[in-house]
Amino acid sequence: MRTGNEPTTARSPLRMRFWLSLWGLIWAAFGTTIFALIGRPGWAAACGVLFLVVLCDMAMVVRHLRQGPHWQPGRDIPPYEPDHGGPRR
Template sequence: MSPEPPGHPEPPAPRSRSGTIGRHSARTGSEPVTARSPLRLRLLLSGIFLPVFVAAAALFALWARASGPGGSPHRAVLITIAALCAIIAFLAVVDLLVVVRRLRRERGTGR
């Protein structure tokens, strides 16, 4: 039970406890006490490279579709590159969602 009245929003989670599980191991003393993840940089990089890798996946897929048998590079290579670009784009989407959730939690505007 929380001592706060019902409907009162929780204070934002501090950066040290903003992970889904919390601290994974005790501090060893060698890392800075105020170390923070560069969330805004991750947001910027994911936002920039998401459309780049989506476009690359689409272009390689179209190239693979248009390439004939015995073409160079081989169709299987183009399909593999397109799949890798799509996987990286998916990871960028996941990272965007995680970063946005953590930033909202820090600001106290999370659900």
């Protein structure tokens, strides 16, 4: 369902991001290990940095998943209107 304000109310497929992050985490750890064992410290460091970036992204995804339906609503919850900074009640 398109409402015309998707960039503001877009929902991220967090479960898919979690599994892709896990896949990236495994490959980054594998790359770090292999490059360290074959004596390529530059590539091992690059994979290590990638490992840390993926780990931080994964932590954020898990945090958002645990925050509940605001970040991961089900199919039965319609898109919510964004807060335009109006007066609070």
